Amino acid sequence: MKLDIIIAGVGGQGNLLASVALANYAMNKGLEVFGTETIGAAQRGGSVISHMRISDKKIYSPLVPQGSADILLGFEPVEAVRNIHFLSPKGKFIINNYPIPTVLCNMGMDQYPSEEEILNILRSRSPQGYVIDASEKAKEMGTLMMTNVIMLGALTGIEPFFDKQEMQIIIAELLPQKVLKNNLLAYEEGYKMITDSNAGLVTA
Amino acid sequence: MQKRKFIMGDDAMALGAIEAGVKVVTGYPGTPATEILEVIAKERPDLYVEWSSNEKVATEVAMGASLANMRTLAVMKHNGTNVATDMIMHFAFTGVKGGYVLVSADDPGANSSQNEEDTRILLHTYGHLPILDPASPEEAKEMMKNAFDLSEKTGSAYVLRPVMRVCHARAIIEEGESTAPDREPSFEPDRSRFVMSAVNEPKAGGKMRPMWRHELLNAKQEEYKEISEKSPFNWIEEGKGRTGFIGCGIGFAYIKEAFSHLDLNLPILKIGTLPLPPQKVRQFLKGLERVVVVEEIEPVVERMIKEICFEDGLKVEVLGREKFLPAEGELNTQIVLDAISKLGIKELPEEFKPFDKPKMPIRTRTQCVGCSHRSLLNAMKEVTRKYKGIVTGDIGCHDAGSFPPIELQSTIYCMGASIPMAAGLASTGLDRPVVAMIGDSTFFHMGLPGLVSASYNGANITVVIGENGTTAMTGFQPHAGSGVDVRENEVPKISIEAVAKAVGATVRTVNPYNIAETKKALEEAIKEKGVSVVVAKAPCFLRNSKSDQLFFTPRAVEVDVDRCNGCKICINDFGCPSLRYMDGKVSIDKATCVMCGMCADVCKRGAIV
Numbered sequence A: 001m002k003l004d005i006i007i008a009g010v011g012g013q014g015n016l017l018a019s020v021a022l023a024n025y026a027m028n029k030g031l032e033v034f035g036t037e038t039i040g041a042a043q044r045g046g047s048v049i050s051h052m053r054i055s056d057k058k059i060y061s062p063l064v065p066q067g068s069a070d071i072l073l074g075f076e077p078v079e080a081v082r083n084i085h086f087l088s089p090k091g092k093f094i095i096n097n098y099p100i101p102t103v104l105c106n107m108g109m110d111q112y113p114s115e116e117e118i119l120n121i122l123r124s125r126s127p128q129g130y131v132i133d134a135s136e137k138a139k140e141m142g143t144l145m146m147t148n149v150i151m152l153g154a155l156t157g158i159e160p161f162f163d164k165q166e167m168q169i170i171i172a173e174l175l176p177q178k179v180l181k182n183n184l185l186a187y188e189e190g191y192k193m194i195t196d197s198n199a200g201l202v203t204a
Numbered sequence B: 001m002q003k004r005k006f007i008m009g010d011d012a013m014a015l016g017a018i019e020a021g022v023k024v025v026t027g028y029p030g031t032p033a034t035e036i037l038e039v040i041a042k043e044r045p046d047l048y049v050e051w052s053s054n055e056k057v058a059t060e061v062a063m064g065a066s067l068a069n070m071r072t073l074a075v076m077k078h079n080g081t082n083v084a085t086d087m088i089m090h091f092a093f094t095g096v097k098g099g100y101v102l103v104s105a106d107d108p109g110a111n112s113s114q115n116e117e118d119t120r121i122l123l124h125t126y127g128h129l130p131i132l133d134p135a136s137p138e139e140a141k142e143m144m145k146n147a148f149d150l151s152e153k154t155g156s157a158y159v160l161r162p163v164m165r166v167c168h169a170r171a172i173i174e175e176g177e178s179t180a181p182d183r184e185p186s187f188e189p190d191r192s193r194f195v196m197s198a199v200n201e202p203k204a205g206g207k208m209r210p211m212w213r214h215e216l217l218n219a220k221q222e223e224y225k226e227i228s229e230k231s232p233f234n235w236i237e238e239g240k241g242r243t244g245f246i247g248c249g250i251g252f253a254y255i256k257e258a259f260s261h262l263d264l265n266l267p268i269l270k271i272g273t274l275p276l277p278p279q280k281v282r283q284f285l286k287g288l289e290r291v292v293v294v295e296e297i298e299p300v301v302e303r304m305i306k307e308i309c310f311e312d313g314l315k316v317e318v319l320g321r322e323k324f325l326p327a328e329g330e331l332n333t334q335i336v337l338d339a340i341s342k343l344g345i346k347e348l349p350e351e352f353k354p355f356d357k358p359k360m361p362i363r364t365r366t367q368c369v370g371c372s373h374r375s376l377l378n379a380m381k382e383v384t385r386k387y388k389g390i391v392t393g394d395i396g397c398h399d400a401g402s403f404p405p406i407e408l409q410s411t412i413y414c415m416g417a418s419i420p421m422a423a424g425l426a427s428t429g430l431d432r433p434v435v436a437m438i439g440d441s442t443f444f445h446m447g448l449p450g451l452v453s454a455s456y457n458g459a460n461i462t463v464v465i466g467e468n469g470t471t472a473m474t475g476f477q478p479h480a481g482s483g484v485d486v487r488e489n490e491v492p493k494i495s496i497e498a499v500a501k502a503v504g505a506t507v508r509t510v511n512p513y514n515i516a517e518t519k520k521a522l523e524e525a526i527k528e529k530g531v532s533v534v535v536a537k538a539p540c541f542l543r544n545s546k547s548d549q550l551f552f553t554p555r556a557v558e559v560d561v562d563r564c565n566g567c568k569i570c571i572n573d574f575g576c577p578s579l580r581y582m583d584g585k586v587s588i589d590k591a592t593c594v595m596c597g598m599c600a601d602v603c604k605r606g607a608i609v
């Protein structure tokens, strides 16, 4: 088996915790794990892309090749589209519908694409994915910081390799005790966003 | 650390150095390899670890430790290797005692550097030092251990040159056996080696000592080649066909990955050392018509292979980054796949065909919400606009003031360049004030000699030092002006004001969150003759936001939509990411606003209250 995952977002969204959770999960299963992050600017506000590769064979490159990602987790819509070339035409995507405008968009010097444009590009690459309100939900539940666990919950909803219960244990090991309960509730919500209704489903 | 762990390449190299018994570790931050030093400092409180004030100092401290027969490690990136080059060119001649490993991390693609360089040229082609170039975090750890042993075996410093993608890859790493030597520090002078001077050397029949040392260094090359020949980091993978691939460092990983996607089985030569193993290369070239050299960044090995072909009169076509592969930037699997397709070896499946990436708005870097640099840059922008001032910039979080929307600094070069460049501009008699903008870590790194020189030469400039107490841009490493060391122990804090005064500059200290006070000080400084230093002092907000020693009084601000006329001063001259502009009005994003209230001070219409 092999599973290549791209997590695309902006600094401060918690990509790293998400990729460590995926790695720990796969390691527990005795699989090979290799990955890397590309941090556009070593600071908040820049693009951050995590490559996470899981396989039962030796993995040579930490970078997911173009067209090979089985899953694209877009923590931010523009960042997801920016990295769409990694997604396999057979792959799936989950996009957090929470645009973070760029400085230039704020200034009116650049145009943040419309939801329709973003969806069209996503659809043109892959026939299957979800657009969910992960950050809105996280905010509603107390803090934007929980966007990442909601996205992980959603991931267990679309990818059978990740068992919801087992992944929950892995996440619990990574989080500080005092935020754990709320985060696990958020994780559950993320899962439900995929499985309860098909509201976020995008098909070509 | 546990037995098997999912860790970064840097952590793996740190582990390798610890297993090899390193005793003294030095470096300067802001590199793909920064975490090597940080991890050692954290994991092993018993070892000596320092953030040096710059990379040259780091290599010199490490040399001192090596002379005391201890294993030592100096960590930097390509820019830092440039800074340290003078020292490096000297210890290449003298050799070392205790194992000396120099980590020179390269940043292909310049993901977080102001330029792109291949330090193999500087350190090997020019400096004649042996280099190990890892293909993966796992190999980087093994190379680190091996480099210490080889350094002591050959009596020369060894270079470990991980590229960013190896430093920042995460992989499963296993702990290994200790290879640490058991010995105490000791020192014995050996002046014919460790005194580099233009003097006649009796041991060499009266030859000039530098030339004699140069001869010894040249003679060493054969020994390095022998080592490369037997090195576990170079090998041949047999395959079919008359086209071979040579993978250097991480280039090997992309070749293997590409071949696995296409079920290819061409011969591969994996290279992890410089100098090359000449016999192994010759053995590989035998029977081949064509080789493709995959390496980051410059065609270093490619040219060496061409040289071997030339010497042996081999008719092998050698392709690589000189003409065939992209000459700049980071490699990846796709580049190797494209090469395979271009050579007609195999047709690419659909997913690897060229793909037109959609154009998305770019994300420029900016200061954090609440950062004191932003109000400082705003004050500087207003004052320099009024007096037609020119601002030379330096590297650090404030350098984003040179991008839109603020566009204040007109130059960014290497660390410390802002001050001498300002002096140079002013020296022409240009009838405009010139201001240099520099951070505090950079000031101690290389700003200081520039300030001394400007003062000595009577330059007419203003120097603004953004003193946030840390090396913020690179992840909050402390520096000489921080008052703490690498392990956060309290140490004497060197006062920038006192240093500037001692140099003969006039000094003003301001709180950059007080824009009016800052503008006043800047105006006075600009009008004054000589070198005027303005120290803008406020702790890094990102680092200190959770403490209660804020340098501003929090203010909840709102936009009065009737008063806002959409002039965008707050956006163009200040540019806080919490400010939004839509339909001719500004609004404040409450979710990210930290209530510094600076935008209210920037607004000329009193529309932010």
Ligand SMILES: Cc1ncc(C[n+]2csc(CCOP(=O)(O)OP(=O)(O)O)c2C)c(N)n1
Residues within 6 Å of the ligand: B028, B029, B030, B031, B055, B079, B080, B083, B113, B114, B395, B396, B397, B398, B415, B438, B439, B440, B441, B442, B443, B466, B468, B470, B471, B472, B473, B474
């Ligand atoms: C020779 C060299 N070494 C290291 C770096 C990496 N680097 C970029 S900016 C910077 C220092 C920033 O610190 P400071 O001057 O205090 O400014 P701040 O970011 O804190 O505002 C460093 C070390 C570099 N660019 N060049």
